[in-house]
Amino acid sequence: MRQEAYPGVCLVYSSPCFLARKDRRITLRRRVPPHPQDAAGRDGQRRNPRRATRSSVTEAFIPRAVLARFFPSLLFARLFFLSYRQALLLVKQSTYICRNRICHRGRDSSRCPAVNHARATSHRQVMAVFGRRPCFNQHGGAMSTSPLFDAPHGSSDLAEQADARLHNRDLAPVPHDRRTWTGYSIFAMWMSDVHSVGGYTFAASLFLLGISGWQVLIALTVGILVVYMLMNWVGKPSYMHGIPFPVMARVSMGVMGANLAAMIRGIVGIVWYGVQTYFASKAVATLLLLFIPASAALREVSFLKLDGLGWISFLFMWIFQLFIFQRGMETIRKFIDFCGPAVYVVMFALMAWILSQAGLGSLSLTLGGKTLTGTQQFAGMGNAMLLVVSYFAALLLNFGDFSRFARSEQQMKVGNFLGLPVNFIVFAIITVIVTSGSASVFGSMIMDPVAIVAHIQNKVAVVIGSLTFIVATMGINIVANFVSPAYDLANLFPKHVDFKRGGLIASILAVLVCPWIFVDSPKAITIFVSVFGSVLAPLYGVMMADFYLIKKQQVPTAELYTMAPTGRFYYDGGWNKVGVAALVLSGCISVGWELCTQLLHALPENNFGWLIGAVAGAVLYVAMMRFARRT
Structure with missing residues (x-):
């Protein structure tokens, strides 16, 4: 036939x-x-x-x-x-x-x-x-x-067709056979981000606002559910296209204008990378003094306002982190798969020890001694809710650096749900139990988990606790402060800088920042967080409004890697002037709000800065794009 x-x-x-x-x-x-x-x-x-x-x-x-x-x-x-x-x-x-x-x-x-x-x-x-x-x-x-x-x-x-100024192996879309992050990997990533000394202190501080424990839990639940929704929004485009944050920023800012967004996020990440490394080095110094008392003599030598013991501890942490980071994203995934659960084990053990020493009758979900009126309590709940959103402000931009490796969108959402609402609420409850119990056991309330562990008269417990929180600090450094600057620097010079070189450069810059000097100046930290943090919110608003409202979730991936004047995202010489203008205007609004509330005290102290910046960025961008008749 x-x-x-x-x-x-x-x-x-x-x-x-x-x-x-x-x-x-x-x-x-x-x-x-x-x-x-x-x-x-x-x-x-x-x-x-x-x-x-x-x-x-x-x-x-x-x-x-x-x-x-x-x-x-x-x-x-x-x-x-x-x-x-x-x-x-x-x-x-x-x-x-x-x-x-x-x-x-x-x-x-x-x-x-x-x-x-x-x-x-x-x-x-x-x-x-x-x-x-x-x-x-x-x-x-x-x-x-x-x-x-x-x-x-x-x-x-795509590599053959893409412009060398916009493309390298790490900025290219992730093939499906390299998408190895399951729901548990995303869950472990959030555990690594939350389970840190900073996360512990932040969760405990929510119960010091003067409102009752159940009000804090309601505000915390609402706030973390809002974060969960916002994370799914920002993670979806990067999962769909397999691209990191700086490449996704090209959609709204232009193929060259995305460098501005990458620089803003990269600067924040580099500074905090150095600060978190310095915090972890303090635990290393504690262990050295515990087992090598003679190392105390190194404190007599000082360079750039940091003693010899501090330099040894800081460089040890710096090299150890860099060794892990240089192994690539797959090694990072395996490392953070271990970090989050390890901290949970220690936190549950610490909670059990506190309960055995203090008893259930001495515990309270209200740590503060303030007495607030009904209106003040309502305002305190809103303040707590916005504090939760602001805590995740940095990762609300570059969560796509991780979601691009997810096996499916459902896996990403499951990991986000377990790692954000479920994990954050459980960790906050453990935190308040341990913190309130420390007042009964040690005579004063201790907000630092490392300090609580150090009070335990057992060398083995001190070593295990210190090592665990060192690992936890490394985990948040990876998630929030290393991956983003590495991609951001690679986006600036993709022809010469890949992910590993970008990470090396970010690590070196983190040392040059001299974070120990930075940390010793609370005013400098306040100004830095207020100014740069208030710029991150408008950038989030611009990007999300562009993808969901202007582009209608339709993004031709190949156009993100071309410098052709007829390219979809070439705009005005590679810059979307409308996007840059909306970012600058909304940034001025949010920065001005933060300066008036945090520094000048011209307005009552509040935490509406992130919300105002994100909404202003989205509204201005949509209005200006439609007025310019751009899509």
């Missing part, structure tokens, strides 16, 4: 194939892939070659409108139903159809003969089946707005 073969691309396995017509049946046969990666599924798991070599698509006389309306997702779930006439028509045109694109295995569409042929023909057949038209780039090929079929599979060809 005569058999006709037509070249095409497998709609089931997304790989080169041919369709053979034989006796009113279309048989889909898969060719041997040229690369091992092509034999892997979208989840990176190896397919059974015997089961993957052949499948049949029988004739199904289902109305095309029903297919287009109710079964679009089934096209990519190995349940692709087409009538014989429709399938034959599409195959003869050598057309490979995805939801929003015509492509060839995710590679650059301008190099695919099938795509070029399809572009020259009418789009009516495509629209008849799918109800939408493919999107083409300036090179004549199709371009995806759904990177689950685009960027993760096309990184090799």
